[in-house]
Amino acid sequence: MADLGLFGPGTVTWRVHAEPILFVGGLRSLYLQALHPRAMAGVAQNSHYKNDPWGRLVRTSIYVATAVYGTTAEAQEAGRRLRALHARMRARDPFTGEVFRIDEPDLLRWVHVAEVESFITTARQAGVPLTDAEVDTYYDEQRRVAELAGLDPATVPASAAEVAAYYESMQPELRVTRDSAEALVFLTAPPVPWKLNPAVRLGLELGGPRLLYLGVASTALGLLPTWARRLYGGFGxxxxxFTAGLSARALRTALAALPSRYVQGPIYQGAMARAAAAQT
Known part of the structure; x- marks a missing residue:
């Protein structure tokens, strides 16, 4: 029988992650994750996201796609590599000076919840039809991904109500630090890949693609929870x-008009082929 991985055709996860608009959700999650001082310090002190932002984005996208659409063995191997990588990393708390592990459960949980809540919220705001029960099912399903990262699934919020309660409990710890402010600016106006032809670089810097990306970034920021927008200095x-939701719907409509080869990666296509084979 075909190995459909951790999820499958009947899951909310497969339906939600088939939506190209989730790239906006991925950006939203980065803005949200950056509000946790320790989580952001861990990124700033251990990654080279400023030197290779696009490479890091691609690697993260491949990991998420593998966890969702890969075979069971592929998802488990991706999780093993991620856990091994995190186990080697340490960072220093920007306020206390304490050295801490990157794979502390509290940090892993924050990153996980911020990511999956961003995905499902963006999907809903963009017009993906999802009932409240399906949203709860999505959160419950995503505990399998949390386990890949090294979390005990029983400690991960499994419904919208549990996520809301978790966010409320976390808000006293969240703030804008120097690292998160730098991440905000960087994520909103990332550099154009330096390897491009200088003329192409100039065109991207000054032309439509740059403006388009700024529109995407502003949509992601606008979709943040009210309390998160206020922390970043917005009025909330x-x-x-509402405006960000309209922009997300327009983006989803535009993406739906693109040929499938531009929005469906090889991992997704492989999953669809295995699912089709399982039905024959």
Missing amino acids: LPIEG
């Missing part, structure tokens, strides 16, 4: 979220 007004 409902109209901000």
Whole structure:
């Protein structure tokens, strides 16, 4: 029988992650994750995201796609590599000076919840039809991904209500640090890959692609929870979220018009082929 991995055709996870608009959710999650001082310090002190932002984005996207659409063995191997990488990393708390492990459960849980909540919220705001029960199912399913990263699934929020309660409990710890402020600026206006032809670079810096990306970044920021927008210095007004939701819907419509080869990667295509084979 075909190995459909951790999920499969009948799961909410497969349906949600088939939506190209989730790349906006991925960016939203980075803005959100950066509000945790320790989590952001861990990234700033251990990664080279400023030197290779696009490479890091590709690697993260491949990991998520493998966890969702890869075979069971592929997902487990991706998780093993991630856990081994995190186990070697340490960082220094920007306020206390304490050295801590990157794979502390509290940090892993924050990153996981911020990511999956960003994915499902962005999907809903962009017009993906999801009932409240399906949202809860998505959170419950995603505990399998949390386990890959090294978390005990029983300690991970498994419903929208549990996620809301978790965010409320975390807010006293969240703030904008120097690292998170730098990440905000960097994520909103990342550099164009330096290897491009100088003329192409200039065109990207000054032309439509740069403006398009700024629109995507502003949409991701606008989709943040009200309290997160306020931490970043925004007013947190409902109209901000409403406007971002309209932008997300427009982006989803535009992406739906693109040929499938531009929005469906090889990992997704492999999963669809295995699912089709399982039905024959």
